[in-house]
Every structure is written in C-alpha cells, then in structure tokens.
Amino acid sequence: xxxxxxxxxxxxxxxxxxxxxxxxxxxxxxxxxxxxxxxxxxxxxxxxxxxxxxxxxxxxxxxxxxxxxxxxxxxxxxxxxxxxxxxxxxxxxxxxxxxxxxxxxxxxxxxxxxxxxxxxxxxxxxxxxxxxxxxxxxxxxxxxxxxxxxxxxxxxxxxxxxxxxxxxxxxxxxxxxxxxxxxxxxxxxxxxxxxxxxxxxxxxxxxxxxxxxxxxxxxxxxxxxxxxxxxxxxxxxxxxxxxxxxxxxxxxxxxxxxxxxxxxxxxxxxxxxxxxxxxxxxxxxxxxxxxxxxxxxxxxxxxxxxxxxxxxxxxxxxxxxxxxxxxxxxxxxxxxxxxxxxxxxxxxxxxxxxxxxxxxxxxxx
Ligand SMILES: *[C@@H]1O[C@H](CO)[C@@H](O)[C@H](O)[C@H]1NC(C)=O
Ligand SMILES: *[C@@H]1O[C@H](CO)[C@@H](O)[C@H](O)[C@H]1NC(C)=O
Ligand SMILES: *[C@@H]1O[C@H](CO)[C@@H](O)[C@H](O)[C@H]1NC(C)=O
Numbered sequence: 001x002x003x004x005x006x007x008x009x010x011x012x013x014x015x016x017x018x019x020x021x022x023x024x025x026x027x028x029x030x031x032x033x034x035x036x037x038x039x040x041x042x043x044x045x046x047x048x049x050x051x052x053x054x055x056x057x058x059x060x061x062x063x064x065x066x067x068x069x070x071x072x073x074x075x076x077x078x079x080x081x082x083x084x085x086x087x088x089x090x091x092x093x094x095x096x097x098x099x100x101x102x103x104x105x106x107x108x109x110x111x112x113x114x115x116x117x118x119x120x121x122x123x124x125x126x127x128x129x130x131x132x133x134x135x136x137x138x139x140x141x142x143x144x145x146x147x148x149x150x151x152x153x154x155x156x157x158x159x160x161x162x163x164x165x166x167x168x169x170x171x172x173x174x175x176x177x178x179x180x181x182x183x184x185x186x187x188x189x190x191x192x193x194x195x196x197x198x199x200x201x202x203x204x205x206x207x208x209x210x211x212x213x214x215x216x217x218x219x220x221x222x223x224x225x226x227x228x229x230x231x232x233x234x235x236x237x238x239x240x241x242x243x244x245x246x247x248x249x250x251x252x253x254x255x256x257x258x259x260x261x262x263x264x265x266x267x268x269x270x271x272x273x274x275x276x277x278x279x280x281x282x283x284x285x286x287x288x289x290x291x292x293x294x295x296x297x298x299x300x301x302x303x304x305x306x307x308x309x310x311x312x313x314x315x316x317x318x319x320x321x322x323x324x325x326x327x328x329x330x331x332x333x334x335x336x337x338x339x340x341x342x343x344x345x346x347x348x349x350x351x352x353x354x355x356x357x358x359x360x361x362x363x364x365x
Contacts, residue, residue, distance in 0.1 A: 026160075026167035029144050034070035043076050044068060045121045048084035049131035053294060054312060055332035057084065057131060062179070062339050064134040065112070066172030067141060078126060079105075080115035085298040088306035101306065102313060107182035109174075146361065161361055165342075165349055173343035180344055187310060191317030194250075194276070203248040204237070204270060205319045206230055207327030207334060208262050208279070210255025211291020226328075229261040232357030233326035234269040240350060244324045245271045252278040252315045255291035278315060320345055328355035 046064060049057040065077055081087075081099035088101040097116035099105060105114040115121060122128060129137075145167070149160040195203075210228060226232075237244050249272035251259055256279045266272050283290060297305065316333070319325055320340030327334040334354075341347040 024167075026145055026148060026164045027170055029148060030067075030141060030167055030171050031070060033141055033144065034067060037071045039068070039071035039075075041072055041075055041125075041127045043078070043121065043124060043126035044072075045078045045080055045115055045126045045128045046134065047080045047128060047130045048082065048086075050083045050085060050298070051294060052131055053292065053297075053332060054084070054086045054309060055316075055336050057086075059332040059335040059339070060131060060134040060138060062176050062336075063138045063141075063168075063172055064129065065175035065179070067138065069111070069174060070171060076111055076113060076126075078113050078115040078118055078121055080121075082116065085305055086309040087302065088309075090302055102184055102187065102309065103179070103182045104184060105182065109178040112178055142361075149361065158359065161359060162349060164361055165338075169339075169342040172339060176339045176343040180340065183313070187313050188317060190310065190314040191321065194278075194314065194318055195321055198248050198250070198276060201247065202244065202323035203250055203276075204244055204266075204272065204324045204326070205250045205252065205322030205337075206234075206262055206266060207315075207319060207325070207331070207337070208251060208253030208255050208259045209291070209328055209331040209333060210253070210258040211293050226356050227261070228258055228328060228355065229265055230326050230328070230355035231265045231269070233328075233353035233355040234265055236357045237324055237326055237353045238269050240353075241324060246273050247324075248272065248274050248276060250276045250278065250318060250322065252318065254280065256280055256282045257290050278311070278318075316340060323347070324351050324353075326353045326355055329358065 046061055049060075061079070068075065068077060079099060081097070084098070086102075087098045089096055089098060097105070097114055099114050099116065103114075108114075145164045149157060149164050152160050208228075208230070247270070249263075249266050249270060251263060251266070253259060259277070259279050263275060266275075297308070300308075316336050317340070319327070319333075319337040322341075325337055325341065327337060329335070329338075334352075338352060341352055342349070
C-alpha cells in the first residue's frame with residue numbers, strides 16, 4: 001500500500017501534476033505584468049521583420065500576440081507580412097496578400113487579421129509594433145519569471161523552471177493555435193508526407209544551426225565551450241528516454257558540414273537505425289559561408305526564397321510532431337519547436353532537449 005502510494009506520488013511529480021503551491025505562481029506573474037502594462041489600445045499592427053529570420057519573427061509574434069491578448073483582450077491584432085523577404089512573389093507585386101503564400105487569413109480567430117487590404121491602420125489609431133519593440137516587450141515578461149525560478153534552492157529550481165515553461169505555454173498557446181491552424185494545408189501535407197515515409201514508431205528530430213548563429217553563441221558565457229554538435233542534448237535524451245535509442249533520426253537545419261558531426265554523435269549516442277536528412281547540399285567552394293546568413297537569403301531570387309520558406313515551415317512541423325527533439329535553444333527555431341510541440345501537439349516538456357543539455361530558460365532567451 002505504501003509502495004503504491006509512493007509510486008503514485010512519484011508518477012504525479014513526474015507527470016507534473018503536482019499541486020505544489022508554486023505551481024500557479026508564474027502564471028500569476030504573467031497576468032499581473034499584463035494588467036500593469038495599462039494597455040488600453042484597441043488595435044495593434046505587428047510588423048514583419050526584414051532583417052531577421054522567419055523563426056525569430058514568428059517566435060516574437062507568437063509571444064507578443066499571446067501576451068497582447070492578456071494586456072488588451074478586446075483589441076484587434078493585424079499581422080503585416082509586407083516587409084519580410086519570406087514570400088513567393090516579387091516585392092513590387094501588390095496584387096496579392098503575401099501572407100497568403102503560407103497562411104489562410106480567413107481561418108484566423110476573429111481578433112486576428114491580415115494587415116493587407118485593411119487600409120491605413122496607423123490612421124485608424126492602430127499601434128505599430130516592429131520586431132524589436134515586440135522582442136523588448138516580451139523580454140520584460142521573462143525577467144520576473146527568470147528571477148522567480150533562479151531565486152530558489154538548487155532542488156527547487158528544476159520544478160520552478162518547469163512551472164515557468166508551463167505558464168508561458170498557457171499564456172501563449174491561444175495565439176500559437178490561432179495562427180497555426182490557418183497554415184496552408186499544402187504545407188501541413190508536406191510535413192505529413194515526410195513523417196508517413198518514416199517507420200511507424202517514435203522518431204528523433206535533430207536541428208542543426210550553424211551559419212550566422214555561431215557568432216551569437218559567443219555572447220552566451222556558458223556556451224563558450226560548445227561545438228554546436230548537440231552532444232550534451234543527445235546524452236540527456238538517451239538517459240531520460242532510453243527507448244529513444246535505435247530509432248529513425250531526422251536531421252534538419254542549415255549547415256551540412258556541422259550536420260556530419262551531429263550525425264556521427266547521433267550514430268554513437270542514439271544508435272539511430274537510419275537517418276532521414278533535410279539539409280542543404282554542401283557548397284562546392286569552401287570559401288563560401290556555410291549555413292543560413294540572413295543578408296544572403298534576403299538577396300536570393302524569389303523562387304529560391306519561396307521554396308526555402310516552405311521547406312523551413314515543413315521542418316518546423318516535423319520538429320513539432322517528433323516524439324523526441326534535440327536542438328540548440330539559442331536558435332529561435334527551437335523556440336518555435338517549443339511552442340508548437342507544447343501548444344499544437346501537447347508533447348511533454350521533457351521530450352525537448354537543449355543541444356548542450358541546459359534546462360534553465362534564461363539560457364534560451
Ligand atoms: C500602470 O498604472 C499604474 C497605476 O496608475 C502605475 O503605477 C504603473 O506604473 C503603470 N504602468 C506602466 C507600465 O505605465
Ligand atoms: C528570493 O527569495 C527569498 C526567500 O524566499 C525572498 O525573501 C527574496 O525576496 C527573493 N528575492 C527576489 C529578488 O525575488
Ligand atoms: C522550387 O520548387 C519547385 C517545385 O518543387 C521546383 O520546380 C523549382 O525548381 C524550385 N526552384 C528553386 C530555385 O529551388
């Protein structure tokens with residue numbers, strides 16, 4: 001009897017259903033902050049980023065829309081895709097709403113709209129929010145949450161970070177679900193086709209991010225030692241879920257050279273029985289930069305950008321659906337995987353692993 005009770009409690013703790021007094025606290029922090037923003041505007045226009053990646057832009061949008069819904073629940077939110085280079089039409093072609101290359105705005109929730117064709121939103125009193133405004137305001141929420149999680153004994157810190165992540169999902173998921181359910185069905189079909197081509201059993205998704213992201217790691221103190229090869233995260237995954245070994249490993253990302261290192265580690269640590277690769281081809285000239293470089297992407301012909309955008313969204317949907325996932329959380333792509341896995345696929349939080357094995361949220365931001 002006692003053993004059963006102990007097991008039950010252990011299970012409850014593992015599944016995160018613990019009724020610890022701290023459980024609801026981070027959500028309260030988020031709601032208090034939203035209230036104290038005194039945001040009374042009735043209309044917002046979220047401007048797409050022109051100099052940032054699509055992962056970064058959508059990650060900012062998800063969080064800003066989710067938090068705006070708490071700050072100003074009655075406001076209308078307009079999404080403005082016109083400044084991005086993620087498109088399937090020439091920039092001077094105004095005959096079509098570029099957001100429709102990827103989303104169906106008619107399926108947005110009633111409080112969310114496309115800015116195209118909505119007239120002069122500034123003249124209607126809408127507040128414009130650009131990429132940096134959005135990031136700045138979102139980060140203001142992270143500060144008290146990080147403080148709450150970090151200011152605890154070492155045994156309590158883990159559960160607190162989990163509670164913070166759950167609270168963020170609770171706050172942001174309505175935005176994520178609202179936007180993602182309007183994704184063009186042909187994009188979801190591309191991801192489904194890849195997943196259906198894999199054996200019918202759990203698979204592991206690995207995201208490789210090199211290119212211009214490598215420089216960004218330099219500013220993150222504890223990441224100085226990393227070789228970006230996901231080794232720490234694969235070890236953490238194999239330890240936490242031994243059944244993740246011996247599966248199909250889907251390797252996605254931007255850097256085919258770094259991917260070779262990742263694949264070597266995955267063969268050894270995860271003993272993948274087969275690999276499914278979604279990587280760009282190796283460059284012929286070694287002097288050419290490897291991996292995603294935003295300025296080069298922006299200058300590429302539209303057909304190439306269109307294909308790359310579709311392929312990127314397909315990658316996101318595969319990462320979202322994967323039973324297990326490892327990626328470097330410095331990348332916004334992994335933040336996207338976090339939201340989609342939690343909000344759309346309802347995966348447990350302990351199925352997403354940082355490439356260096358970190359679990360603290362502050363390293364992610
Ligand atoms: C919101 O209003 C309260 C009460 O008037 C004030 O103390 C607080 O500083 C305001 N918040 C912001 C972000 O302006
Ligand atoms: C940190 O925790 C202690 C003990 O619970 C508390 O007294 C203190 O106010 C907290 N500090 C911050 C900055 O939250
Ligand atoms: C883009 O994708 C289409 C359809 O798959 C293909 O026919 C075309 O060659 C691709 N173009 C580029 C530049 O990759």
